[in-house]
Amino acid sequence: MVKNGEYFKMKDMRERGMSITQIADELGRDRKTVRKWLQADEPCGYPIRKPVAGKLDAYKDYIRKRMAEGCLNAMVILDEIRAKGYTGGSTMLRLFMQPLRPAVQSKATERFETQPGEQAQVDWGEFKVEQDGRMKRLYAFIMVLGYSRAMYVEFTEDSRLDSLMGCHTRAFTYFGGVTRTCLYDNMKTVVTGQDESGETIWNEPFTRFAGHYGFTLRRCKPYRARTKGKVENGVGYVRKNFWPRVSTFTGLQDLNAQARHWLNTIANQRLHGTTFRVPWEMWKEESLRPVTEVPFAYAERHPRKVSSDCYVSFEANRYTVPFQYVGSVVEIEDEKNGTLRFYCGGQLIAEHPKSMGRRQIVSNKKHFEGIRSTSSRPVGEPTPRYVPQAAPEVLERSLSVYDSLMEEAVLQ
Template sequence: MIKEMKQKGMYITDIANELGCDRKTVRKWLNKDELPVYKRKQRPSKLDPYKDYIRQRMDEGCFNAVVILDEIRKQGYTGGDTILRDFMKPLRPQMKEKATVRFETLPGEQAQVDWGTVTVNWDGRQKQLHVFVMVLCYSRMIYVEFMEDEKLETLMGCHVRAMQYFGGITRKIVYDNMKTVVKERNHEGKVIWNERFAAFARHHGFIPWACKPYSPRTKGKVENGVKYVKMNFWPRVRTFESLHDLNIQARYWMDTVANVRVHGTTHEVPVERWRHENLQRFNLIPFETVERHKRRVSSDCQVSYESNRYSVPFQWVGQIVAVQDDKNGRIRIFAGDELIAEHTKASDRHQKMINPEHLKGLKHSSTPRKQTYQPRLVSSPIPEVSERSLDVYDRFAEEVNVHA
């Protein structure tokens, strides 16, 4: 329009007056060869913080907008489903092309195990906790436990509690190449198992299976499980009183969220599919997985462990007992194979964890002692002296002289 007005012979001042703009603006557009392109400024969307998670779920094979909407709403999304569907629609073809055919197992055939880590504020200092995750591959039932470390004894203890939670064990369990399970591989690539863990597996009747190095998709179900714990459970945790309390919160989450939701891949509820798992029984005879520390019970019904003191029933005063630290926030004390006491593990040093029931029947030092016979010292009395008149003594003297 500006150029047409100029070609008709109008002055720049007249064009500016006609269009209501500055003369400099008129000169600028007279020198340009193309029309301006205006872009609409995009406002931030409520969906923006969840787009990476949505892409991840679609990459895992979940294209159900209803399922994803439910999951992101639990994470804090407050928008509707229309913008979610509009965002997912162009991604579906490329995600479906990218998706690989997933290997699905039969009921009771396989479980997968992996570790994750999280950081907590532990009495004002940062501390790393280790997250044990076991997933049943058919039902997608998940077991989660927060631990102090990833040592072999800790790993085996987690297995036992997971088997108790599931009510059995699968025929095979898949691991990555963690050193507590896989000692090494020989020149042919054959796995050399950790002997003690292999004995543990034989004891409970399952077959350990190591995935190929640098091949995470062979245990993708449990890796997704670890991510799910970090993205769904961990943001819900505000405070916890101890490691044991944190595991109580994790158990509640398993029972009320993780194992009762509609799973994004199977589109079924894990606990419903778990009823068809047909898990095999594990060995009820304990395998010595955790080192027990022998201690003598003091006269005040306590034993010492890691600079803290824990009570036991008064009947065991003076006896040798064994302290077992499961590394999950619980201390258990045994007399032989009998569990006689259980405590929340102290979070610091020089603390006492006392169960008042343990002290009932204990004789306190204030009880009066039984008196024994003792001879008694008695002072002899001073004899009394009779007072007599001197005439009496004179008369006694005369009588003596007469008789003499």
């Protein structure tokens, strides 16, 4: 197609007396083309193409909304819009999201790799949820195996020592073993300070816990959080990939069930961005030490008496136990992860999800089964029994005795 600048040049050359052949030779055009354009009153523009709707167009408003809410993870948004019908790939989505992202300044660092079974890195992350119109703080315990990048996540009410030890125990069970060392920052539940020579002073109860499970404590350098960058990245990954997927949850037990599903289907099954391998596949190469079968007593148990209606009160809520324990004193073990366990005589008798509210009733119908069959017949009032009075005994005498008495009465 002839451009409009070339059209006006043809007109000028024609007005200067040049023939169509001369103009065609000068511009390298066919004579028919030159004649056609010279006969036209004005240059023809390019046809305006109708815009074609892209695969992503219908979802751009939703993407902007999710990014405004703080979800900047492209894979999370990709899963969400695919559920809404999006058929495109992730590249188109990333290109659209890139100019909308806030600028992030990164610093160079050196990466250290560990051998299989050598090290696990541990940290806490803080998350906020809305409950009854108020913001409540939850804590996420995160352990990452240094070699495979396999991850364990558990949400708790607090980050106290008993919660930390309980999370370790369940993480070891999840991984099926214990690493030779565990790396921590300066959390107070693990590190209490340092002596005059700069050596770390460890929390004494936690050192006994570490000795019980057979792992060595390691501390990252102060103000050098990047020395445990694997778990730092893990905290960020949980915040960006798991947390945006949580729309609602009924309690910590439900939240941890969602986290476990995410671990088993996404976090530990993805192609890791650093190793370019699947963490669960690399986990098979970890030479973990076996977990001791002897438990470590880390959680405090709270004694409570079972009322006549089979309920036990704990932290302003009521929970059922089997009716056979009415009147007994039971012990409640709170692991601060959304689960309450009830013991009597050292035996586990009940387990409940812990209520996050107050004045709630949590019951299990099975705890009442059999209560009617054993006590359905009412105890009646005592009824006196009539006993007839016995007839008096009569002395038997011969008739001659009575005849003599009659003769005496006549003589008188």
